[in-house]
Amino acid sequence: MNAAALAWPVNIGMASRMSGVTPKMIRHYESLGLLPSVGRTDSGYRQYSEAEIHTLRFIKRSRELGFPISDIAELVGLWRNRRRASANVKRIAQQHADELGLRIEAMQAMQRTLQHLIHCCQGDERPDCPILDDLAGLHDTAAAAAIAAAAAHA
Numbered sequence: 001m002n003a004a005a006l007a008w009p010v011n012i013g014m015a016s017r018m019s020g021v022t023p024k025m026i027r028h029y030e031s032l033g034l035l036p037s038v039g040r041t042d043s044g045y046r047q048y049s050e051a052e053i054h055t056l057r058f059i060k061r062s063r064e065l066g067f068p069i070s071d072i073a074e075l076v077g078l079w080r081n082r083r084r085a086s087a088n089v090k091r092i093a094q095q096h097a098d099e100l101g102l103r104i105e106a107m108q109a110m111q112r113t114l115q116h117l118i119h120c121c122q123g124d125e126r127p128d129c130p131i132l133d134d135l136a137g138l139h140d141t142a143a144a145a146a147i148a149a150a151a152a153h154a
Contacts, residue, residue: 009039009047019056026056032069034059034076067096 006014012023021029029035030046035055039047048056058079062072071092078084078092113134120130 009049010053012046012048015046015048015053015056018053019060021056021060029056029059032073034069034073065096066100067092071096 012026015026016023035052038052041047059072062075074092078089117131117134
């Protein structure tokens with residue numbers, strides 16, 4: 001799509017196609033203040049400038065990298081501020097990378113646990129299933145004893 005050939009400003013549908021952000025999310029980002037209030041036609045339709053399309057692309061890319069909305073708001077502010085210190089941007093990116101690393105480690109631990117449980121499950125016609133036992137908390141001996149005691153008294 002040739003931006004130079006377009007008649008600016010554009011409506012929300014065209015803004016969506018140009019930025020890759022759905023109209024619903026465009027309105028949401030505007031409501032959060034990530035995108036400044038845009039101009040409107042006399043009949044109330046939103047109108048988006050080339051700069052606002054660029055901001056939407058910035059937000060979309062930030063979301064693709066998993067930044068939370070609060071960080072995106074700060075990054076958009078820094079991006080707009082030509083007097084910014086890149087150290088602030090680096091700090092936000094590093095903190096996010098560190099958080100991603102922790103989440104990846106946690107997910108890898110979950111995967112290892114699931115792989116172990118899958119290995120322990122016979123997967124046959126018998127009802128015994130270590131996966132369900134684990135999900136029910138039966139792998140914990142104290143919990144298993146409490147459940148067995150409760151079942152015995154029932």
